[in-house]
Amino acid sequence: MRIGELSRLTGASVRSLRYYEEQGLLRPLRRPSGYREYREEDAATVRGIRLLLAAGLSTTTIGEVLPCMVDDGEMLAPACGGMIPDLLRERERLSAAAADLLAARDRLDAILATTSALDPVDPSECEAIAPAT
Amino acid sequence: MRIGELSRLTGASVRSLRYYEEQGLLRPLRRPSGYREYREEDAATVRGIRLLLAAGLSTTTIGEVLPCMVDDGEMLAPACGGMIPDLLRERERLSAAAADLLAARDRLDAILATTSALDPVDPSECEAIAPAT
DNA sequence: CTGGACTCTCACATCGGCGTGAGAGTCAAC
DNA sequence: GTTGACTCTCACGCCGATGTGAGAGTCCAG
Numbered sequence: 387m388r389i390g391e392l393s394r395l396t397g398a399s400v401r402s403l404r405y406y407e408e409q410g411l412l413r414p415l416r417r418p419s420g421y422r423e424y425r426e427e428d429a430a431t432v433r434g435i436r437l438l439l440a441a442g443l444s445t446t447t448i449g450e451v452l453p454c455m456v457d458d459g460e461m462l463a464p465a466c467g468g469m470i471p472d473l474l475r476e477r478e479r480l481s482a483a484a485a486d487l488l489a490a491r492d493r494l495d496a497i498l499a500t501t502s503a504l505d506p507v508d509p510s511e512c513e514a515i516a517p518a519t
Numbered sequence: 520m521r522i523g524e525l526s527r528l529t530g531a532s533v534r535s536l537r538y539y540e541e542q543g544l545l546r547p548l549r550r551p552s553g554y555r556e557y558r559e560e561d562a563a564t565v566r567g568i569r570l571l572l573a574a575g576l577s578t579t580t581i582g583e584v585l586p587c588m589v590d591d592g593e594m595l596a597p598a599c600g601g602m603i604p605d606l607l608r609e610r611e612r613l614s615a616a617a618a619d620l621l622a623a624r625d626r627l628d629a630i631l632a633t634t635s636a637l638d639p640v641d642p643s644e645c646e647a648i649a650p651a652t
Numbered sequence: 653c654t655g656g657a658c659t660c661t662c663a664c665a666t667c668g669g670c671g672t673g674a675g676a677g678t679c680a681a682c
Numbered sequence: 683g684t685t686g687a688c689t690c691t692c693a694c695g696c697c698g699a700t701g702t703g704a705g706a707g708t709c710c711a712g
Contacts, residue, residue: 399671409669419678422689440623487613494609
């Protein structure tokens, strides 16, 4: 199939598909005209790429992990254990990032807690300190 | 105090301090020479800015929230209720972002779960599929 | 008065995953 | 053969906080 159809199948923009190729994540064949020719499995690969991207992995990391995965009909499945350390590292990263966000939220909560004590809005003071226009 | 000292006090780079000013978050006085002159409270303000930045707020949002806060000796404390909706919105955003990360982690876990079944590393297949060098 | 540390103002570079055009070639239906 | 949809390859723009460097002025201790 050509790039437009793969785009429709996967929801990835044409630009994104070319970008994934540029990053070494896809390797479509080329017609004599130069047109990219994709295989059926590439749809699964693209879905896998997008899943991992959404998980916060960089294309570089995905490139290290992807060669160890195979088309599982619908989705991408792992084909060997070599990628496990990478994925575990990413798992760690995700946990840590989420923890950071929650910690930040707690700090916001702390601020909000102090604020509720003076709920009666007192904008006068704000004006006094407000930055220049 | 001058910018270098404030930088040392807060851990923010000199560049960042100038950037915060450019964004309207700080308003140091100026000496005749053009040197910025900061007040003691500015240290607390900068710490507040960095806390909110680390929480994922943009300088723009911080700019809306900051005028409603006052120096609390060490840290920044809210001075009026007008900022509450903004902070609640950001709280929501943080919760959602954290949830996204955890969901992504779950998907990674799903992949890892499939992988552990074939733990005996089988790199041969990897070579076959691996992208070009 | 001199030198070294400090500060000033531009202003360009970075990172990453795309959006968005320009200009040109290709494909397929009529 | 013509048209319109599709595709190709550059290549710059973006966002946001910050790094980095140039060239020039300022401060203060010796």
